Amino acid sequence: MIPHDRPVMAEADIAAEAGMELHTWRRRHGADFRSRVPVTNPGERLRLYDAAQARAYVAGQPIPPTPPAGEPHPDDLLSTEEVAAALSTDTSTVRAYASTGYLPQGVELHGRRFWPRRVVQERIDAGDQRHHPERTGAGRRSGDPRNQAPRGRHSSTEARVQEVAAALAQADSEGQDTITAADLAQRYDVSHRTGERLLAAAREHLRASDPAEA
Structure with missing residues (x-):
């Protein structure tokens, strides 16, 4: 999580602040830095650090104490893993939700995607709906079949x-944009090539079941 009032930095940002390539900074300072500055998001692959503490380390100044944890705030940014836990699902499904519009696309920071806590809470409060009355976060209209939540991968x-x-x-009947192989790859958590095969097979299925094609 990125607290709403607490700027953070990834190791790439800290290396840039020190004027070094990331691999050089890690070799020279990584171990010492991690022993002195705690991560703000323990257990996650992308390590994030309090910006004030990181900059103090780079400047050779005393490292300020870690700010006390505040109450949950609507503008806290939640990682994919945290959103998955909140929605009782897995990370691939969260990514599929964002692709289909069932969940807004969130914001990208440090090469990762995050969602404001209020957006996730709105999704929880709305219940098991597949679309909203207004246009979805992905820019698709209510009723668009691409807004459906992904099926089980098995x-x-x-x-x-x-x-x-x-x-x-x-x-086709509702005049919506057609579904693409990329949509299917996200929906079923498969490769783009498998999405293409599914799309081709579905089109063949429609042709075979259409009397006009017989």
Whole structure:
């Protein structure tokens, strides 16, 4: 989490502040720095540090004490892992939610995506809905079949083909933008190539089931 009132820095930012390449800074200072400055987000792959403490270390000044943890704030930024825990799901599903518009896309910082706590709480308060009355965070209208939450990743290929075919038919009947292979890759947490295969199979399924094509 990135507290709303507490700027943070990643190690790449700290190396730049010191005027060094990241690998050089890590070799020369990484171990000593980590022993003296605590991370603000323990347990996560991207280590973030309090900016005031990091800059004090770089400047060779006394490191200020760690600010006390405050109460949860609506503008705190939650990581993908924290959002997944809040929504009782996994990280791949959170990314799929953001891709389909079921969850806003969030903000990108330090090469990672974060979501304001208030956005996540709004998603929880709204219940198990697949779209909102207004346009979604991904810029799609209410009712767009791409706003549907992803299915379980272990559903059979045949079931997925039928699901995609139904979504394609809905998009066509409602004048919505068509579904892409990239949408399917996110939705089912598969490769782009597998998304292309699913899309092709779904289109063939629609042609085979259309009497006009017989």
